[in-house]
Amino acid sequence: MRCALEIDPSLAEAHAALAVLKEEVDWDWAGAEAEYHRAIELNPNDAVAHHFYSVLLENLIRLPESMAENQIALALDPASPQPHANEAGILTDMRRYDEAITKLNNLIASNPEFPPYYGYGAEVYWHQGNVDAFVADTVMAMKKNGRAERAEIFESGYRKGRLQAACTGLIEFLKDRRAPSMSRPMK
Numbered sequence: 001m002r003c004a005l006e007i008d009p010s011l012a013e014a015h016a017a018l019a020v021l022k023e024e025v026d027w028d029w030a031g032a033e034a035e036y037h038r039a040i041e042l043n044p045n046d047a048v049a050h051h052f053y054s055v056l057l058e059n060l061i062r063l064p065e066s067m068a069e070n071q072i073a074l075a076l077d078p079a080s081p082q083p084h085a086n087e088a089g090i091l092t093d094m095r096r097y098d099e100a101i102t103k104l105n106n107l108i109a110s111n112p113e114f115p116p117y118y119g120y121g122a123e124v125y126w127h128q129g130n131v132d133a134f135v136a137d138t139v140m141a142m143k144k145n146g147r148a149e150r151a152e153i154f155e156s157g158y159r160k161g162r163l164q165a166a167c168t169g170l171i172e173f174l175k176d177r178r179a180p181s182m183s184r185p186m187k
Contacts, residue, residue: 012043016052023056032056047076051083058086063094081107085116092124100124115144131163149173 019035022028036053039046050073057066067090073083084107091100104121107114118141125133135158142151150170157169 010042012039012046012049015039015042016046016049019049019056020052023052023059029056029060045076047073047080047083050076051080051086054083054086054090058090058093061093063090066090067094081111081114082116085114085120088117088120089123092120092127095127097124097128113144115141118144135163135166 015035016039019032019039022035023032026032033053033056036049036056039049040053043049050069054066054069054073057063057069067087070083070086070090073080074087077083084103088100088103088107091097091103101121101124104117104124107117108121111117118137122134122137122141125131125137135155139151139155142148142154150173153169153173154166157166161168
């Protein structure tokens with residue numbers, strides 16, 4: 001990215017990519033925000049830049065700003081499912097659980113194959129203390145993500161011994177699947 005920006009500092013996408021790296025790799029929140037601002041200044045119609053900037057703001061618990069950026073992303077690309085899911089996530093962070101569930105139910109009705117909808121739903125149900133619904137949406141998210149075996153183990157464990165058994169079963173499954181080199185203690 002830096003090489004591209006040295007050649008042409010007006011590349012909005014390169015600034016957005018650098019912002020993601022600063023956020024996710026360096027944990028340089030201020031640097032990431034500056035790069036998002038620059039990317040959006042150069043290309044205000046980049047829905048992806050607005051979306052990722054919204055995620056940064058959500059992670060920084062600047063929720064009204066995050067929602068505003070997410071709304072811009074949705075206006076620019078209303079067919080993209082991820083900003084819709086993120087809206088539900090922001091509503092959840094704002095503790096507006098009923099609105100989040102209503103949004104997610106509508107999204108699932110229109111696109112039942114998008115796994116994050118179920119993951120966000122599980123999070124809402126967890127906050128509401130609805131463990132059965134949390135497990136149901138967690139299982140569905142696993143299935144939609146192509147992890148049917150994990151979903152079956154989690155669901156079966158839950159039926160046998162509630163959440164502790166579900167988690168224990170999943171942990172054991174994951175332990176069994178880890179690479180042999182990961183099972184040796186470090187010296």
